[in-house]
Amino acid sequence: VRAPAARVGDAVAAIDTPALVVDLDAMERNLERMAEFARTHRMRLRPHAKMHKSAAIAKLQMAAGAVGVCVQKTSEAEVLASLGVNDIYISNEVVDPAKLARVAALAQRVRLAIAVDSALGVQRLASALAQAGSSMDVFVEVDVGHGRCGVAAAAAGMLAQQVVAHGRSDGGMRFAGLQAYQGRAQHLRGPDERDAAIRHAVALVRAAQAAVTAAGIACPLVTGAGTGTFVHEAASGVYGELQVGSYLFMDRDYADNQPDDSALRFEQALFVKSQVMSRGHSHAVVDAGHKSHAVDSGMPAVRGQALDLLGCSDEHGILRARAGATLPALGDTVWLVPGHCDPTVNLHDHYIAVRGGLDEGRVEAVWAVDARGCVS
Amino acid sequence: VRAPAARVGDAVAAIDTPALVVDLDAMERNLERMAEFARTHRMRLRPHAKMHKSAAIAKLQMAAGAVGVCVQKTSEAEVLASLGVNDIYISNEVVDPAKLARVAALAQRVRLAIAVDSALGVQRLASALAQAGSSMDVFVEVDVGHGRCGVAAAAAGMLAQQVVAHGRSDGGMRFAGLQAYQGRAQHLRGPDERDAAIRHAVALVRAAQAAVTAAGIACPLVTGAGTGTFVHEAASGVYGELQVGSYLFMDRDYADNQPDDSALRFEQALFVKSQVMSRGHSHAVVDAGHKSHAVDSGMPAVRGQALDLLGCSDEHGILRARAGATLPALGDTVWLVPGHCDPTVNLHDHYIAVRGGLDEGRVEAVWAVDARGCVS
Numbered sequence: 001v002r003a004p005a006a007r008v009g010d011a012v013a014a015i016d017t018p019a020l021v022v023d024l025d026a027m028e029r030n031l032e033r034m035a036e037f038a039r040t041h042r043m044r045l046r047p048h049a050k051m052h053k054s055a056a057i058a059k060l061q062m063a064a065g066a067v068g069v070c071v072q073k074t075s076e077a078e079v080l081a082s083l084g085v086n087d088i089y090i091s092n093e094v095v096d097p098a099k100l101a102r103v104a105a106l107a108q109r110v111r112l113a114i115a116v117d118s119a120l121g122v123q124r125l126a127s128a129l130a131q132a133g134s135s136m137d138v139f140v141e142v143d144v145g146h147g148r149c150g151v152a153a154a155a156a157g158m159l160a161q162q163v164v165a166h167g168r169s170d171g172g173m174r175f176a177g178l179q180a181y182q183g184r185a186q187h188l189r190g191p192d193e194r195d196a197a198i199r200h201a202v203a204l205v206r207a208a209q210a211a212v213t214a215a216g217i218a219c220p221l222v223t224g225a226g227t228g229t230f231v232h233e234a235a236s237g238v239y240g241e242l243q244v245g246s247y248l249f250m251d252r253d254y255a256d257n258q259p260d261d262s263a264l265r266f267e268q269a270l271f272v273k274s275q276v277m278s279r280g281h282s283h284a285v286v287d288a289g290h291k292s293h294a295v296d297s298g299m300p301a302v303r304g305q306a307l308d309l310l311g312c313s314d315e316h317g318i319l320r321a322r323a324g325a326t327l328p329a330l331g332d333t334v335w336l337v338p339g340h341c342d343p344t345v346n347l348h349d350h351y352i353a354v355r356g357g358l359d360e361g362r363v364e365a366v367w368a369v370d371a372r373g374c375v376s
Numbered sequence: 377v378r379a380p381a382a383r384v385g386d387a388v389a390a391i392d393t394p395a396l397v398v399d400l401d402a403m404e405r406n407l408e409r410m411a412e413f414a415r416t417h418r419m420r421l422r423p424h425a426k427m428h429k430s431a432a433i434a435k436l437q438m439a440a441g442a443v444g445v446c447v448q449k450t451s452e453a454e455v456l457a458s459l460g461v462n463d464i465y466i467s468n469e470v471v472d473p474a475k476l477a478r479v480a481a482l483a484q485r486v487r488l489a490i491a492v493d494s495a496l497g498v499q500r501l502a503s504a505l506a507q508a509g510s511s512m513d514v515f516v517e518v519d520v521g522h523g524r525c526g527v528a529a530a531a532a533g534m535l536a537q538q539v540v541a542h543g544r545s546d547g548g549m550r551f552a553g554l555q556a557y558q559g560r561a562q563h564l565r566g567p568d569e570r571d572a573a574i575r576h577a578v579a580l581v582r583a584a585q586a587a588v589t590a591a592g593i594a595c596p597l598v599t600g601a602g603t604g605t606f607v608h609e610a611a612s613g614v615y616g617e618l619q620v621g622s623y624l625f626m627d628r629d630y631a632d633n634q635p636d637d638s639a640l641r642f643e644q645a646l647f648v649k650s651q652v653m654s655r656g657h658s659h660a661v662v663d664a665g666h667k668s669h670a671v672d673s674g675m676p677a678v679r680g681q682a683l684d685l686l687g688c689s690d691e692h693g694i695l696r697a698r699a700g701a702t703l704p705a706l707g708d709t710v711w712l713v714p715g716h717c718d719p720t721v722n723l724h725d726h727y728i729a730v731r732g733g734l735d736e737g738r739v740e741a742v743w744a745v746d747a748r749g750c751v752s
Contacts, residue, residue, distance in 0.1 A: 002451065002455065002749070002750065005752060014474075016472075016474065016475065016752050017472070017752065018751045018752060019752070050690065050691070072690070072691045073691060075378065079378065092653075092691070093653045093654050094653070095651070095652075095653050095706055095707050096392075096393070096651060096653075096707065098390075098392065099392065117654055118654070118655065118706055120706050120707070121706075143656075147656075147659075147694075148654070148661055148689070148692055148694060149653070149654040149661055149692070150654075183689060275471070275472055276471075277468075277469045277470070277471050277472075277525070278469050278493055278494070278524070278525040278526075279494065280519075280523075283523075285524055285525055288751070290670070290672045290719055291718075291719055291722050291751050292751045294666070295671075295672050296666045296671050296672075313524070313559060314426065314448070314718050314719055314722075315426070315448045315449060315468070315751065316524055316525070318523075318524060330471055330494055330496050330497075331471050331472065331496070342667075342690050343666055343667055343690055346667050346723070347722070347723075347749065347751075348749060348751075349749050372749075373378070373723065373724060373725050373748075374378065375394045375664070375667050375668045375691065375723075375724075376381060376392045376393060376394060376395070
C-alpha cells in the first residue's frame with residue numbers, strides 16, 4: 001500500500017507530494033568535495049550515516065574513499081550491516097546488557113567500533129564480548145565542550161586503562177583512541193565563534209591525550225568533527241578522522257552559517273516536494289507539515305521563490321509572499337529546504353533521487369531509508 | 377532486522393529503549409470516557425486517526441460507538457481501509473488529480489468522505505468520481521478562526537452549490553455539511569480563552585449555515601472539534617460530530633491546558649520508555665531524542681520524577697534534577713511524556729501496549745503504527 005512517491009524514469013512533475021527528493025547532481029558534487037578535502041588533508045573520512053540511514057549512500061561514500069561510516073544506534077548498525085556495509089562505528093554509548101549482546105554478536109560479522117564513557121559501560125561491553133567471543137575497537141568519549149556525553153579530559157587516561165585491562169589475549173576490546181565531537185559548535189553562526197569552540201575542544205583533546213599517554217597507553221586516533229567545523233578539526237593537527245554527515249545533503253540551518261572558506265561550499269541537495277492544497281487571500285497552504293520535515297532547528301526555507309513558511313502543523317505549512325512577490329496558485333509545486341536534514345530523513349521511507357535538476361529532471365533511483373526509525 | 381522493542385508477555389523492564397509504550401488501562405478509560413461523553417450529549421463521534429495511525433485502535437474506537445474515523449491524508453485512508461476500517465473521512469483538501477483518482481478508487485471499496493475549499497477542488501473531485509463511477513460525501517470546509525484552510529463563512533453557500541451541481545443522478549458527490557475545525561483554540565491554556573475562540577467559531581458556522589440555507593441547500597451536519605475544546609462545540613448546539621484525537625493518549629501540551637471540567641480529565645496513556653546512557657556530575661543523558669519524540673510543541677515531561685528535560689538532540693535528551701531531587705543512575709529507566717502525541721507516534725513503527733501499569737505490568741499487545749509515514 002505504501003508505494004514510493006515516484007518510479008524510476010518519472011518526470012519530476014509526476015512525483016507525488018509530499019516527498020523527500022534528492023538532487024543527485026548536487027549530492028555527488030558534495031560527496032566528491034568532501035572526499036577531496038579529506039584526501040588533500042590526509043584525514044580519514046568516516047561519514048555519519050545517522051544522517052542518511054541508507055546502505056546505498058553509505059556504499060557511495062565508501063567507494064569515494066570513506067573508511068566506513070558512523071552510526072549512533074545499535075539498530076542502525078544492524079540494518080546497515082545486513083545490507084552489506086562492513087565497517088561501522090557506533091559513535092555513542094550503549095550500557096544496556098541486552099543491547100550490548102547484540103553489539104557483540106554484530107562484531108562477529110562486520111568490523112565494528114563503539115564509544116564508552118563509563119566504567120560500567122566498559123565492564124558490560126567486556127562481558128558481552130567475552131560471551132560472544134568477539135572483538136572490537138573502543139573509543140573513549142571525551143566531553144570537549146558539548147556538555148552531553150563523555151568523560152572529563154583528565155579522566156580519559158583512567159577509562160582507557162580500564163579498556164586495556166578488559167582486553168583479552170584472544171581479542172575483546174582494543175583501545176582505539178578518543179571520540180571528541182563538539183556538536184554545539186556546528187551551529188554557531190560565525191566562523192570565528194566556531195574556530196574558538198574548536199580551539200577549546202582541541203585543548204581538551206590534547207589534555208585527554210596527555211592523560212592517556214601518562215597512563216602508558218598509546219592513543220592511535222582522535223575522531224570527531226561535523227559539517228559546521230571540520231575545517232577547524234582538520235587544521236588542528238590532533239584529529240585524524242572526520243565524522244561529517246550533513247555535508248552530503250545540507251539543510252537550512254547549516255546554510256545559515258557563514259562559511260569558513262567560500263571555496264568549500266556545499267550545495268543544497270535535499271528537498272521536500274510539496275503542493276499548494278489551499279489558497280487564502282494572503283496565504284497559501286502546502287500539503288507538508290512537521291510530519292514531512294523536522295522543525296527542531298526552525299522552519300524550512302523555500303527554494304527559488306520569495307516566500308516564507310510562517311509556520312506549520314502536522315500536515316500543513318502556511319506560506320506568505322514577501323513584498324512584491326506572488327503567492328503560488330492552487331496545485332503549484334513548492335520545494336522546501338528542510339531546517340534540519342537528519343530528523344527530516346527519518347520521517348520518510350524513501351528517497352526519490354532525481355538526475356538533471358528539480359525543474360527538468362527525471363527520477364534516476366528510489367532508495368529506501370533503510371534504518372528509518374532505528375532508534376534503539 | 378527491525379523487530380519490535382518487546383514481545384507479548386514480556387515484563388515492562390524487558391522493553392528495549394527507546395520505545396513507544398501505551399498504558400492500556402489508562403487508554404481504555406480515556407476511550408470509554410469520550411465514548412460516554414458523546415453518548416450523553418447525543419453527538420456523533422468520529423475520532424481522528426491521524427493521531428494513532430492504527431487500524432487496531434480505530435476498530436476499538438468504532439466498537440465503543442464511533443461512527444468511523446477521520447484521517448488527514450489519502451495514503452492514511454488507503455492503509456486503514458486495506459486493514460478493514462470501512463468508514464473514513466479525509467477531513468482535509470486534496471487537489472492533485474492523480475491523488476483524487478486514488479480517492480475515487482478508494483470510494484468504491486469503503487464509505488468515504490472528504491473536505492473541499494475551492495471550486496477547482498470540487499471540479500477535479502467530480503471528474504475523478506465520474507471517471508471511477510464512485511460516490512462520496514463532501515464537506516465544505518469553513519475557516520472558523522484557524523487561518524489555515526477553508527472558505528470564508530459567506531462563501532460556503534456558493535461552494536455548497538457547486539458540490540450539489542456536480543452531483544450525478546447515479547451518484548458522485550453528496551453535500552454532507554460543513555467541516556469547521558478550530559485547531560488553534562485547542563492549545564489556548566485557559567478554559568475562558570478556549571470558550572471565547574469556539575464562540576467565535578460557532579458564530580462563523582451559523583453564518584456559513586445561513587449561506588448554505590440561503591442557497592436552497594440543506595446542511596445535514598457540522599463536524600469538527602478537538603481534545604482541547606470539544607465540550608464547547610458539544611454545548612454549542614450547532615456541531616453534530618466530534619473529531620477528537622489526542623484524548624486517547626494525551627500529551628504534555630494538552631496536560632498543560634487548564635481543564636474545562638475537572639470531572640472530564642483524560643489520563644496520560646502514551647510514553648516513550650528511555651534509559652540513562654551517560655551520567656555527568658549534574659546531568660543525566662537518556663537515549664531518546666527528537667527522533668523518538670516530537671518537539672514541535674516543546675520538550676517532553678518526565679513521569680513520576682522531579683526531573684526536567686532541558687533539551688535534546690537527535691538521539692539524546694539531557695536531564696536535570698529539580699532542587700532536592702536525585703538524578704537517575706546509569707542504566708535507569710526514565711519515562712518521557714511526549715510534548716505532542718501525533719508526530720511522536722509517527723516516528724515509531726510499533727506500539728508496545730502494556731497491561732497492569734508501567735511499573736509492574738506486562739506487554740499485552742504489539743500494534744503496528746500502520747499508517748506511519750503516510751504523508752501523501
